Amino acid sequence: MKLLRRVAKIGRAGVLAATLGACAGSGAGPKAASGSGPVARDTRILHEECDLDESGAVAEDINGDGRPDRTSVSEGGRVTCRGLDFNFDGVIDAWVYLDESGQVRRRESDYDRDGRIDEVALYQAGMLIERQRATTLSGKLDTWQRYRDGRVASAERDSNGDDYVDQWWEYPDQRPAECPLIHSDVNGDGRPDPGATVDVCKDQYTPTARDGSGPANEPEGADPALDGVPTELEAPAPDATPAEEPASTPGAAPPGGEGGQP
Ligand SMILES: [Ca+2]
Numbered sequence: 001m002k003l004l005r006r007v008a009k010i011g012r013a014g015v016l017a018a019t020l021g022a023c024a025g026s027g028a029g030p031k032a033a034s035g036s037g038p039v040a041r042d043t044r045i046l047h048e049e050c051d052l053d054e055s056g057a058v059a060e061d062i063n064g065d066g067r068p069d070r071t072s073v074s075e076g077g078r079v080t081c082r083g084l085d086f087n088f089d090g091v092i093d094a095w096v097y098l099d100e101s102g103q104v105r106r107r108e109s110d111y112d113r114d115g116r117i118d119e120v121a122l123y124q125a126g127m128l129i130e131r132q133r134a135t136t137l138s139g140k141l142d143t144w145q146r147y148r149d150g151r152v153a154s155a156e157r158d159s160n161g162d163d164y165v166d167q168w169w170e171y172p173d174q175r176p177a178e179c180p181l182i183h184s185d186v187n188g189d190g191r192p193d194p195g196a197t198v199d200v201c202k203d204q205y206t207p208t209a210r211d212g213s214g215p216a217n218e219p220e221g222a223d224p225a226l227d228g229v230p231t232e233l234e235a236p237a238p239d240a241t242p243a244e245e246p247a248s249t250p251g252a253a254p255p256g257g258e259g260g261q262p
Pocket residue numbers: 061062063064065066067068069088
């Protein structure tokens with residue numbers, strides 16, 4: 001009975017431990033039946049309403065081809081959201097949402113131009129705080145990155161598409177962003193497992209106490225060459241602050257074009 005209680009307690013604390021990137025050294029049991037086990041993520045990519053066809057919407061044709069490339073929707077005299085077409089094909093590639101003070105609070109991006117949103121970025125007072133990303137073509141979120149002071153601070157990842165987070169990317173303060181520690185859940189209990197930590201820059205750093213006494217076993221599927229960003233798709237650098245103007249967004253310039261400055 002005592003053991004059961006202890007396991008349940010660890011289950012609840014597991015989320016916090018995982019967030020901190022701590023390796024659960026004990027009490028790692030099978031998926032608990034009492035609701036204290038792993039919780040499935042909401043992996044839906046949600047588009048926030050922004051009605052570009054609204055009568056008050058202002059459409060601008062930046063490249064002069066007769067089709068609007070930037071459409072702004074206002075409410076009570078202030079712009080609340082915009083739809084942007086970077087490559088001038090008539091399909092919106094990014095949705096930008098502004099707060100009361102005119103700063104970006106949300107941005108939805110379709111980086112590969114297939115008409116589906118690949119990333120939702122959230123901002124507070126104009127500062128990027130979270131990126132929710134779909135890095136595969138499965139059409140659902142698999143990576144959640146948190147930012148602090150403009151820098152990626154931690155990330156969680158569902159690497160096998162089962163809607164359960166199985167990787168926790170830790171970005172120690174003293175390291176560059178390309179050198180995270182990746183803690184993995186290999187036994188399916190929803191928590192990182194001892195010995196399943198990959199140090200992306202293990203050649204540059206000596207193992208810490210948390211890493212264990214030697215090189216960690218690399219779980220299958222982990223790719224240390226991922227450039228510090230949990231992604232398989234071409235995407236802007238992790239620290240690039242998405243700009244609101246079409247021309248200044250990384251990778252957004254149309255092929256061979258000048259990028260249409262407003
Ligand atoms: Ca145009």
